[in-house]
Amino acid sequence: MELEQMSRQQPTLALKQAEKLLERFNYLKPHQLCKTLQLAALSHLGLGENHNGLRRAKRAAECAEELGLYGELVYNLKLQAIASHHLMEEVEAFGLYLKALKYLDKVENDQRKADILMSVANVYISIGDPEQALFYAERAKATYQGDPSFDCLNTMVVLNIHQMRGNREEIERAHAQANEVCLNLDNIYMVIAALIQQAQADMEIGNNERALTLLNRAWEMQIKGNIELNLGALFYNKGKVLVTLERYQEAQQVIEEFFGRFSGTQTPAMQENFESLQAEVDLALGRFEQAAKHYSKALKAQQEAAEKNNNITLAVQKIQMDSLQHQAQVKEAQALQKAHEAELEQERARSKGFIAVSAAIAFGIVGMALVNRRMGRSRKLYKDLAHFDGLTGLFSRWFWLQSAERRSAGLDPATPASVILLRIDELRSLNLEHGYSVGDGVLQRVSAELKAIKPESAILGRTGGNQIALLLPDMSRPAAVTLAEQIRSLIESLPTDEMDLSRGITATLGVCGYSRQRDLNELVLKADKALDEGRQGGGNQVFVFEGS
DSSP, X not given: OOHHHHHHHOHHHHHHHHHHHHXXXXXXXHHHHHHHHHHHHHHHHHTTOHHHHHHHHHHHHHHHHHHTOHHHHHHHHHHHHHHHHHTTOHHHHHHHHHHHHHTGGGOOOHHHHHHHHHHHHHHHHHTTOHHHHHXXXXXXXXXXXXXXXXXXXXXXXXXXXHHHHTOHHHHHHHXXXXXXXXXXXXXXXXHHHXXXXXXXXXXXXXXXXXXXXXXXXXXXXXXXXXOOTTHHHHHHHHHHHHHHTTOHHHXXXXXXXXXXXXXXXXXXXXXXXXXXXXXXXXXXXXXXXXXXXXXXXXXXXXXXXXXXXXXXXXXXXXXXXXXXXXXXXXXXXXXXXXXXXXXXXXXXXXOOBOOOOOHHHHXXXXXXXXXXXXXXXXXHHHHHHHHBOTTTOSBOHHHHXXXXXXXXXXXXTTSOEEEEEEEETTHHHHHHHHOHHHHHHHHHHHHHHHHHHSOTTOEEEEEETTXXXXXXXXXXXXXXXXXXXXXXXXXXXXXXXXXXXXXXXXXXXXXXXXXXXXXXXXXXXXXXXXXXXXXXXXXXXXXXXXXX
């Protein structure tokens, strides 16, 4: 049996073989070393050893990048992302998928390329965004075709989307399709993931007996193959369906086995789900005091999960700020957006059809989607990361650009519209003097004041580390200038003691407005030009682009 196939079906044996090869790494050619590291990572993940899997995958990615093996590089980044997800390092996982997307144009293997696209589709499944999921799934299908594993993954994406939309007939149709294309595969990981997904769909439409049959089948395969991955999702779904069927003693056994197996290692979100499940069993069996204790533990775990999500959001915000400091703000954002669109067009032109997703680990993202859908906070977190700025609560840069462009394009040509760009003066020196936490507090306070003062129709977003943008539909340039001056004066008068500052803060604003048909890109660029002139003039003033 080949080592790669062995890593899928017999991960323990495959890991032993890989470790033997790595012990003699001096005798391995560079590309052989890269491949062996990859297979070791894959085997670790199959055994649920996520820390070791992450370590091996990271080394394999470094090895592949050094040799210019971009197909292997994106695959190893995916392995890292899966390990990071299971270690609850969501920010790292999110960033690894984005990094993999950046290398797609260098990947010659269409299968590898489509593998990443399908993985991203499943990420959007996990955050409850079916439109984006379909977009990336269709890109994956247009990249490679003819592989049974891909047909299975595509079917599960469709099943997930119909679950979100609650269409019973479509769920049943996709369920039957999954039976046909998934359950006869020789990839045990993917079959288990498909069984869990089908069972979850059955539970949502009330077909609990069939769900239990599917979960029992997955359970037997998991034990027979000594497979740890997706085990938490399997425990939870089985316990949940048994409670629904009022088979409380059996549900109790599942819960006890879960806590025995995952003692001290479960995440706060997992603990919340199982404590709540235990409380339901206690209530049904008349153990009211015990139910109250378990509900209390569930509430505590929920709070811990919420705090972790907040930390993740802040971490992503820091990453965004560091990145934005090296960009030309909105101008470069627009250039990057156009380059990305051109890249998509080139990929569509090269497309050949459906993907053969790497069967060995494709189940990992599907499993991630299953777990995250059961843990709704993760879904909300990723949506917030995509649409909202984690520090200020304003629209993110990309979401503001998209929303503002749609709103601007929908206005009647005779309707005026204006854009205001705002930048806090000397925020960098303020951060160096008082610390970044104080600077963050200033941004939050200014954002809160803008939310309160802006017109109801305005679209407000943070478009840079220290830049905030407002689109003002139905507002002429003179009115926008008046509003900008009001904002400038308000910021100048903010009390310093409430923000732990030794001196006051000021802001510079650039304004551009058209009374005829306008283009958002021009509005933003010319407001940005006015803002630059204001900053060169010393700051704390409103500058207006006076062109036609």
